[in-house]
Amino acid sequence: MTVNRRKKPASVNPMKIGQSLGAVLALQGCYRAMPLIHGSQGCSAFPKALLTRHFREPIALQTSALQEMDVIFDANRNLEEALNLVLSKHRPDIIGIIGTELTDVAGVDYQNMLKTYKRERNMRGGLAFSVVLPDFRGSLESGFSSTVEAMIDEMIQQVGHRGTRSMNTRQITLLPGSFLTPADVMELKEIISSFGFEVIALPDISTSLSGHLLTGFSPLTRGGVPLDSMLQSLQSGLTIAVGGSMERPARRLHNAIGTPYKVFEGAMGLKATDELLHFLHQISGEPVPLRYCWQRENLLDSMLDAHFQFAGMSVLAALEPDHLYSVSGWLEELGVEQKALITSFETPLIAGMEREVWVGDLDDAEVLGKGADLWISNSHGIAGAQRTGTAFMPAGFPVWNELGAYMSVSVGYRGAMEWSNKAGNLLMQREAGHRESSVRHR
Amino acid sequence: MDPLRQDEFDSQACGSIAPKAKPCPRPKPGEAAGGCSFDGAQITLLPIMDAAHLVHGPIACAGNSWESRGALSSGPSLSQYGFATDLTDSDIIFGGEKKLKDSIDYIAGRFAPPAIFVYSTCVTALIGEDMDAVCKEAADRIGIPVIPVNSPGFVGSKNLGNRLAGDALLQYVIGTGEPEPETDLGVNLIGEYNIAGEMWDIEKLMNSAGIAVTSRITGDARYKEITWAHRARVNMVVCSRALLGLAKEMEARYGIPYFEGSFYGAKETTYSLRQMAYLMNDREMERRVDRLTEREEARLSQELRPYRKLLRGKRAVLYTGGVKSWSVISALKELGVQVVGVGTNKSTEDDVRRIADRVGDDTEYIPEGGASRMIKTVRERKADIMIAGGRNMYVAMKEQIPFIDINQERHKAYAGYEGLLRLAKELTYSLTNPIWKLAASPAPWDKEAPPYDR
Numbered sequence: 001m002t003v004n005r006r007k008k009p010a011s012v013n014p015m016k017i018g019q020s021l022g023a024v025l026a027l028q029g030c031y032r033a034m035p036l037i038h039g040s041q042g043c044s045a046f047p048k049a050l051l052t053r054h055f056r057e058p059i060a061l062q063t064s065a066l067q068e069m070d071v072i073f074d075a076n077r078n079l080e081e082a083l084n085l086v087l088s089k090h091r092p093d094i095i096g097i098i099g100t101e102l103t104d105v106a107g108v109d110y111q112n113m114l115k116t117y118k119r120e121r122n123m124r125g126g127l128a129f130s131v132v133l134p135d136f137r138g139s140l141e142s143g144f145s146s147t148v149e150a151m152i153d154e155m156i157q158q159v160g161h162r163g164t165r166s167m168n169t170r171q172i173t174l175l176p177g178s179f180l181t182p183a184d185v186m187e188l189k190e191i192i193s194s195f196g197f198e199v200i201a202l203p204d205i206s207t208s209l210s211g212h213l214l215t216g217f218s219p220l221t222r223g224g225v226p227l228d229s230m231l232q233s234l235q236s237g238l239t240i241a242v243g244g245s246m247e248r249p250a251r252r253l254h255n256a257i258g259t260p261y262k263v264f265e266g267a268m269g270l271k272a273t274d275e276l277l278h279f280l281h282q283i284s285g286e287p288v289p290l291r292y293c294w295q296r297e298n299l300l301d302s303m304l305d306a307h308f309q310f311a312g313m314s315v316l317a318a319l320e321p322d323h324l325y326s327v328s329g330w331l332e333e334l335g336v337e338q339k340a341l342i343t344s345f346e347t348p349l350i351a352g353m354e355r356e357v358w359v360g361d362l363d364d365a366e367v368l369g370k371g372a373d374l375w376i377s378n379s380h381g382i383a384g385a386q387r388t389g390t391a392f393m394p395a396g397f398p399v400w401n402e403l404g405a406y407m408s409v410s411v412g413y414r415g416a417m418e419w420s421n422k423a424g425n426l427l428m429q430r431e432a433g434h435r436e437s438s439v440r441h442r
Numbered sequence: 443m444d445p446l447r448q449d450e451f452d453s454q455a456c457g458s459i460a461p462k463a464k465p466c467p468r469p470k471p472g473e474a475a476g477g478c479s480f481d482g483a484q485i486t487l488l489p490i491m492d493a494a495h496l497v498h499g500p501i502a503c504a505g506n507s508w509e510s511r512g513a514l515s516s517g518p519s520l521s522q523y524g525f526a527t528d529l530t531d532s533d534i535i536f537g538g539e540k541k542l543k544d545s546i547d548y549i550a551g552r553f554a555p556p557a558i559f560v561y562s563t564c565v566t567a568l569i570g571e572d573m574d575a576v577c578k579e580a581a582d583r584i585g586i587p588v589i590p591v592n593s594p595g596f597v598g599s600k601n602l603g604n605r606l607a608g609d610a611l612l613q614y615v616i617g618t619g620e621p622e623p624e625t626d627l628g629v630n631l632i633g634e635y636n637i638a639g640e641m642w643d644i645e646k647l648m649n650s651a652g653i654a655v656t657s658r659i660t661g662d663a664r665y666k667e668i669t670w671a672h673r674a675r676v677n678m679v680v681c682s683r684a685l686l687g688l689a690k691e692m693e694a695r696y697g698i699p700y701f702e703g704s705f706y707g708a709k710e711t712t713y714s715l716r717q718m719a720y721l722m723n724d725r726e727m728e729r730r731v732d733r734l735t736e737r738e739e740a741r742l743s744q745e746l747r748p749y750r751k752l753l754r755g756k757r758a759v760l761y762t763g764g765v766k767s768w769s770v771i772s773a774l775k776e777l778g779v780q781v782v783g784v785g786t787n788k789s790t791e792d793d794v795r796r797i798a799d800r801v802g803d804d805t806e807y808i809p810e811g812g813a814s815r816m817i818k819t820v821r822e823r824k825a826d827i828m829i830a831g832g833r834n835m836y837v838a839m840k841e842q843i844p845f846i847d848i849n850q851e852r853h854k855a856y857a858g859y860e861g862l863l864r865l866a867k868e869l870t871y872s873l874t875n876p877i878w879k880l881a882a883s884p885a886p887w888d889k890e891a892p893p894y895d896r
């Protein structure tokens with residue numbers, strides 16, 4: 001319908017997250033990878049701390065550690081030094097060089113530098129790519145999808161031209177969007193493989209940020225999709241992208257090597273899951289596994305149980321674009337009023353939504369969502385929810401006020417059920433609180 | 443004991459007042475850790491709770507950093523708001539000064555803060571925004587202090603940022619106000635940020651000895667109280683040496699004597715309280731401090747007894763990135779915990795000397811190397827527990843090493859006598875948790891897996 005902005009000069013309580021953090025997140029889903037932020041120290045220290053706080057996992061990340069004079073004179077000398085050190089010391093399979101606003105504004109050409117570097121050192125066997133992600137554009141979501149796209153580009157360049165492609169129709173490449181938790185990615189992989197497909201998730205945070213206990217410390221990523229699987233994914237018969245932002249990398253694969261793709265924009269709720277399962281059923285010819293039929297009934301039953309709780313309630317959601325779209329679809333099914341929808345930046349998916357969406361910050365959420373019963377946003381929203389007396393449900397990134405947030409499921413019937421129950425419980429507790437206080441004050 | 447390395451001596455400049463003499467060692471590309479100067483400046487100034495803190499730059503500097511510290515407030519919370527000019531492409535091309543000015547006006551109009559701190563970041567520094575001029579013009583126009591903090595990330599480390607923030611306070615804040623007539627003047631606490639409420643424990647102690655806090659610089663501070671910091675009778679620099687320059691300058695300008703101290707451990711706490719009373723030159727106060735510290739120490743040693751038994755002889759590796767190293771060592775020693783490895787990577791020469799005074803001869807110094815080096819030390823020195831910043835917490839968890847968080851983001855207050863008791867309890871909980879045994883035992887069907895080696 002319309003995308004609006006409130007007029008104010010400053011951002012107050014930002015929900016936008018720098019693009020480079022999205023890139024770092026994407027690289028955590030690749031095995032033995034090292035994201036390298038080309039910028040000053042803080043530009044890597046902040047994302048590292050924030051990701052650590054959200055996932056409660058060590059995060060692989062390095063920086064070219066630019067200082068004032070480096071920026072002015074020769075920033076790429078630092079990058080070269082960083083590359084030398086990382087390559088000789090840790091031998092990563094994948095290096096992603098992430099350009100920041102600083103290198104952007106200073107006009108540093110690290111793309112060419114990387115090309116020369118690779119040529120001169122005769123670098124083969126690994127993936128090394130760069131991506132330009134200044135923070136004055138986009139947000140976490142765009143940083144994530146651009147990085148996946150750059151990664152795919154590099155893969156195609158490495159093997160794409162080698163002879164004709166042998167296609168494996170039983171293999172699917174899954175491109176999960178940045179808003180999906182490790183548990184979500186796991187759930188999607190399970191759903192797709194239950195129809196008899198091999199799934200390669202790109203990237204795969206479900207095996208790196210889901211909490212495993214490998215011993216033997218390494219500064220590289222400790223899980224995620226290994227390089228050989230990544231390259232093998234070029235043989236997939238189909239790409240499934242989840243989240244509108246992942247359409248571009250899917251299209252890249254299609255244009256370069258002809259892999260057909262299907263995008264699922266919404267990933268939450270009954271209808272979205274129905275669509276996914278129906279699609280998988282059609283392309284595989286396999287029946288929908290019994291457990292999902294069960295789960296569908298479980299979900300419907302729990303929605304019936306909960307609908308009393310949701311009657312007459314209103315919700316505000318402040319999330320990254322794809323996530324907001326998904327959550328809005330689920331809210332629709334609950335029959336609650338969507339009082340305010342706020343997102344970090346405008347995307348085609350958001351522009352095409354049938355509801356009014358605001359591009360803004362958590363202060364806008366506070367103003368526009370006044371009077372809502374439930375507040376859904378990242379943990380930065382807690383203070384605003386408290387000020388407005390709204391029940392708070394953490395979602396998105398970063399979430400630090402809840403254990404295991406990164407393992408909560410939102411996709412599939414199971415995810416919709418988990419979210420509906422969580423939201424319903426919050427509203428129930430709030431109601432109980434109100435009742436108590438009204439008794440006390442009489 | 444390992445000989446000290448040259449760069450440890452070089453880093454001395456980071457803590458003293460003359461920064462130009464020797465620059466801090468350059469962070470190593472590909473192996474750097476830690477925050478930028480902008481981060482450091484925020485650490486120092488954000489605890490001024492009623493002020494607005496506006497970050498001038500693209501969104502990430504503010505967006506990725508707000509609400510990440512454990513500095514608590516007893517009242518106003520405006521400093522917890524994340525304000526940013528959120529520059530876009532076109533702002534960068536055409537300059538962000540107009541937006542900065544509008545943002546300042548907007549914040550002043552809507553939130554009516556007593557002051558606005560404006561932070562430069564790498565990009566605004568690089569494109570040469572004249573922030574000082576904008577701030578000055580705005581301050582004159584709207585009638586509240588608008589203070590530029592020139593500490594863009596790329597000028598150096600967090601430590602340098604702390605110091606630049608201190609410079610901003612000296613230049614724009616301290617000495618611009620006067621205390622109310624009935625105010626009881628006493629001590630400025632410099633470099634204590636009220637992480638997890640430590641300031642409150644300290645203040646309670648001071649008050650029960652009859653010592654007043656004049657200005658908190660800056661834990662749980664109000665803007666106004668810092669304007670009259672020059673009226674204090676004593677300055678105490680708490681742990682962090684980054685703000686030592688501030689104390690020295692105040693001694694030169696206003697003749698306020700200062701001392702460096704810490705509140706970690708009973709001994710250090712007692713020493714600090716005594717030092718305050720001594721420098722105030724007040725016999726009666728000294729007597730009160732003596733009585734208080736005696737009573738508190740006796741009570742503490744009573745309450746610590748059960749924990750001491752368990753902690754005696756335990757071995758710890760300490761990796762706090764410098765400033766806190768020596769003060770925490772004292773606290774641990776009092777609990778009978780032996781520090782067998784200590785990170786010195788951001789310590790100044792003085793810090794290192796103080797560490798040396800406090801540890802035994804077989805303590806390993808870890809000058810650099812981050813997480814892997816730390817874990818190696820834990821293994822080699824057969825340590826029982828690691829004490830470090832939150833960033834390393836999950837690295838330790840993966841290795842199944844008991845861990846205590848000692849940094850900015852933590853939620854436990856360890857200062858003063860109460861704090862030492864809390865630390866003893868935390869150490870005990872951590873060491874005796876059943877998870878260590880459970881995590882180390884393989885699943886029944888995996889019995890052939892090699893037993894966990896520690």
Ligand code: SF4
Nearest residue numbers: 040042043503564595
């Ligand atoms: S290094 Fe510069 S750009 Fe990066 S976070 Fe710090 S101030 Fe911002």
